[in-house]
Amino acid sequence: MTNQSMVVSDAKTGLTMGISTVTRPDPALFSSAKPLVSPNGYFSRKKLVKKLESCGNGARLLDSMRASSPTRTRLNDTDPDPNSWTAHHPSALSMFEEIMGESKGKEIVVFLDYDGTLSPIVEDPDRAFMTTEMREAVRDVAKFFPTAIVSGRCRAKVYNFVRLSELYYAGSHGMDIKGPAKGPRKGNKTVLCQPAREFLPMIDEVFKSLIEKMKHIPGAKVENNKFCLSVHYRCVEEKRWGELAEKVKSVMRDYQELRMSQGRKVLEIRPTIKWDKGNAIEFLLESLGYADSDDVLPVYIGDDRTDEDAFQVLRNRGQGIGILVSKTPKETNASYTLQEPSEASYALPQTFGGVEENNLSSLLLIIV
Ligand SMILES: O=P(O)(O)OC[C@H]1O[C@H](O[C@H]2O[C@H](CO)[C@@H](O)[C@H](O)[C@H]2O)[C@H](O)[C@@H](O)[C@@H]1O
Numbered sequence: 252m253t254n255q256s257m258v259v260s261d262a263k264t265g266l267t268m269g270i271s272t273v274t275r276p277d278p279a280l281f282s283s284a285k286p287l288v289s290p291n292g293y294f295s296r297k298k299l300v301k302k303l304e305s306c307g308n309g310a311r312l313l314d315s316m317r318a319s320s321p322t323r324t325r326l327n328d329t330d331p332d333p334n335s336w337t338a339h340h341p342s343a344l345s346m347f348e349e350i351m352g353e354s355k356g357k358e359i360v361v362f363l364d365y366d367g368t369l370s371p372i373v374e375d376p377d378r379a380f381m382t383t384e385m386r387e388a389v390r391d392v393a394k395f396f397p398t399a400i401v402s403g404r405c406r407a408k409v410y411n412f413v414r415l416s417e418l419y420y421a422g423s424h425g426m427d428i429k430g431p432a433k434g435p436r437k438g439n440k441t442v443l444c445q446p447a448r449e450f451l452p453m454i455d456e457v458f459k460s461l462i463e464k465m466k467h468i469p470g471a472k473v474e475n476n477k478f479c480l481s482v483h484y485r486c487v488e489e490k491r492w493g494e495l496a497e498k499v500k501s502v503m504r505d506y507q508e509l510r511m512s513q514g515r516k517v518l519e520i521r522p523t524i525k526w527d528k529g530n531a532i533e534f535l536l537e538s539l540g541y542a543d544s545d546d547v548l549p550v551y552i553g554d555d556r557t558d559e560d561a562f563q564v565l566r567n568r569g570q571g572i573g574i575l576v577s578k579t580p581k582e583t584n585a586s587y588t589l590q591e592p593s594e595a596s597y598a599l600p601q602t603f604g605g606v607e608e609n610n611l612s613s614l615l616l617i618i619v
Pocket residue numbers: 364365366367371372373374375376377379401402403404474476481483485514515516517519555557
């Protein structure tokens with residue numbers, strides 16, 4: 252293992268754009284890697300950690316699959332009280348003034364989750380398209396603020412859905428980050444970070460095993476997200492979820508270097524490295540020159556458990572705005588809420604005439 256760094260500079264501002272120190276085996280695999288030359292924005296080395304989330308016993312996993320994928324609309328006793336939840340996590344739309352106050356004098360950086368945030372949740376993961384209005388809204392946001400898509404999907408796939416080359420993309424739950432290829436920073440070196448590169452052969456192997464195992468479970472789907480895998484059970488009969496979980500666990504037993512987490516009717520398999528969406532947004536903020544800056548206001552909008560790592564980072568920094576997209580109360584580190592993707596999809600391009608840079612009101616006008 253080597254401790255390598257990447258430096259990317261922004262020709263426009265002269266700022267160091269991307270510096271990351273990541274643990275990885277083969278520097279040659281990082282096409283844009285260069286020696287660390289600036290004292291600015293060093294990232295502390297992220298060491299491999301033991302499994303963060305064990306698979307647990309079968310019954311626990313099955314319970315958790317049910318709990319994390321509610322088909323119900325009614326709340327149960329364990330859900331947070333809706334009134335106190337709304338009081339603590341008010342709608343981002345109703346808190347416009349307050350949110351605007353936080354943005355004064357700060358540079359806004361926008362982070363957007365994809366599934367469930369920019370696109371509605373649908374049965375077929377390959378058909379989770381975003382609307383044209385949403386794309387326009389994101390395009391317009393990116394004209395004013397550095398904007399990144401942070402997704403569990405493989406970077407190429409999420410790029411194919413979004414198709415905006417001026418954005419940063421952090422795919423595979425942040426384990427595959429790339430800066431804009433074109434757009435405002437055209438001609439500059441691009442930010443690149445792939446801290447789990449060494450796991451690629453293993454992930455491919457596990458993908459093949461899972462495909463084989465899932466063949467006999469109607470509706471199950473295995474998605475290769477490059478540095479992680481998704482086993483979807485949205486279209487599997489609930490009475491077979493236990494069997495599906497057992498099969499996934501039986502494959503996982505041979506791979507102690509991988510761990511499992513859960514999303515919305517999906518089991519996600521990924522390397523045990525301590526690198527998640529939270530690390531991804533820290534990396535990107537650092538890349539943009541905001542490592543320890545008080546002058547930045549990161550805004551993160553997401554809907555899923557994996558987005559909580561990013562919300563947590565904002566809380567830890569005591570900086571930024573986390574917005575959870577959810578219709579039902581959930582434990583969350585976000586401060587505000589939106590009910591559903593459509594609340595963030597009413598693009599109002601006509602408002603751009605009056606938009607001022609560095610003003611959060613511009614952002615909200617664009618996305619709501
Ligand atoms: O981080 P995200 O961008 O939110 O990605 C998380 C997972 O999203 C996708 O699965 C989810 O959306 C599908 C399409 O609506 C839905 O069918 C599935 O049940 C959801 O879990 C994606 O397919 C996964 O690979 C991502 O990890």
